[in-house]
Amino acid sequence: MLEEIIKTFDDLIVIDKPVKKELEITRYLIKYRERPVLFTNVNGWRVAGNVWSTRERIANFLGITREELLHFIAKAMENPSSYKTVEKAPFLKNVTSDFSLMELPVPKYYPKCGGQYFTSAMVIAKDESGFVNVSFHRIMVRDEKTGAIRLVPRHLYAMWKDKAEHGEELDVRIVVGNPIHLLLAGATSTAYGVSELEIASKMSEMAFGRPLEVVELRGIPVPVESEFVFEAKITPELVDEGPFVDITGTYDHVRKQPLVVFERIYHVDDPIFHALLPGGYEHFMLMGLPKEPQIYASVKKVVPKVHGVRLTEGGAMWLHAVVSITKQHDGDGKNAILAAFAGHPSLKHVVVVDEDINIYDDRDVEWAIATRFQADKDLVVIPNARGSSLDPSATKSLTAKWGIDATKPLERKDEFERARI
CATH class of the missing domain: 2.30.110.10 (Electron Transport, Fmn-binding Protein; Chain A)
Structure with missing residues (x-):
């Protein structure tokens, strides 16, 4: 039952005062974007939102890790x-x-x-x-x-x-x-x-x-x-x-x-209505997470060692992704880009990184782009491709897809290692 699940969350926000179902619910769900919210009185009913708004909460409930x-x-x-x-x-x-x-x-x-x-x-x-x-x-x-x-x-x-x-x-x-x-x-x-x-x-x-x-x-x-x-x-x-x-x-x-x-x-008895905020993190998780295995399987067909796939929150967990691989040949990064697009046709932008980059850390991914990417050699652009109808910048669902190969060149990989203790 949803009540039994929600009560296990130690970061639950409970709103005890009456809340209107028109627009007022949204304000709370945006304010506590990553935290589950239980409204005890929405027109006399109980309502919950942001229930599954983080990977960690989902994984913990299922008894597994985020990865x-x-x-x-x-x-x-x-x-x-x-x-x-x-x-x-x-x-x-x-x-x-x-x-x-x-x-x-x-x-x-x-x-x-x-x-x-x-x-x-x-x-x-x-x-x-x-x-x-x-x-x-x-x-x-x-x-x-x-x-x-x-x-x-x-x-x-x-x-x-x-x-x-x-x-x-x-x-x-x-x-x-x-x-x-x-x-x-x-x-x-x-x-x-x-x-x-x-x-x-x-x-x-x-x-x-x-x-x-x-x-x-x-x-x-x-x-x-x-x-x-x-x-x-x-x-x-x-x-x-x-x-x-x-x-x-x-x-x-x-x-x-x-x-x-x-x-x-x-x-x-005394039910809880699940309010899924459109464009919120919970919406991202439920739409995006099932697409990550498809991207993973597609990339794994062309690059044997794939360590992880993440559809990013900044890309609404639909349009942008990060893929971690271990290169065996030069060109693997670009092949992984093309395979990622094939695995999730709505994908618009993908960054491919080495296994030492934390794909769940946007700063780490940006660091890889800053130190391992050159636009004249490592950028893949596919114009006029079929994309997502949800992308407001697309024209009749046609979009320019682009991928960044932010992996180390194999012949110079030692030059790209970062200092560690």
Whole structure:
């Protein structure tokens, strides 16, 4: 349960006074950007934000080190395992179809947002073959029972499109308030047919020694640890969605997106609503961490010794990365740059460094650039490449990608060693 998790954090900030869900929540989450915040009274509900806003907090909860996170996620993605179906879940205690989305503590985060937004919501859907998909989707509240859901052309979009083309609705379960292994799994990119629930189950086995538990809720498996669960249908109808502040902290534009109808709400006793601040560090972690294993695997195909990958907070953990390698041949640094771009196509800028550089220390990385990089020899620029739609500087998602090879030349590497005691 989310409350039990939050109470283990020794840096928790508790806001006991009433807080408005419109804009006021945002001010606190920005003020305490790296610390978890629990609001005890947001329109009579409890709300938590910045829960997973640092690598260290995530790693500590999973019982691993910061450096092991990449390999932990990669292992779960490569070795998904079966989840366990049980009969009971705490959220089943409270259920009703008599509710209003407008009365829930769904925040409006920024002044120009199109409305209140579900930002931590994961959507669970099941296709005709029995494949269960779990993925993150922002949902803009429109009225008491409907919202506009952002679907990008991935798995849930394909499932919805198949139904919509036949004039049918897609039955889904929307879950809010889940532990980190479920959130990380929901943010992974897998082949169609590999369920994120099975990736979460593998993470649960590795971290806690037990599989993920789910209950069948009208034919769709739902994690028992969810705080809120909604039965809903994504309709063929398209409505305006946006503006919305995305991961770069800039406003995304208004689009036509599917209308989702909420039919029933379930929740645990005294639940905690998870408010995921758009463009905040928690947003960075949940989007970025599952991409680091992809970059790692891609670089490892061309350079045998890869020591670490970090998507940087300064690059919104989406557009900028640092990769640590041990060079075996001159040119390995440039090959690593190209492989990093292939591993995460949204990547715009990458710095490749030697194994003696701490990739989690921005000053150390900058020192490597200052002392081991020459722009006329070590800079790689790829113009007019397909980049990220989230980059406001890109033109129709076309961008100039650039990489910095800040590794030591092999024939002169002794000249680049820094003094140590």
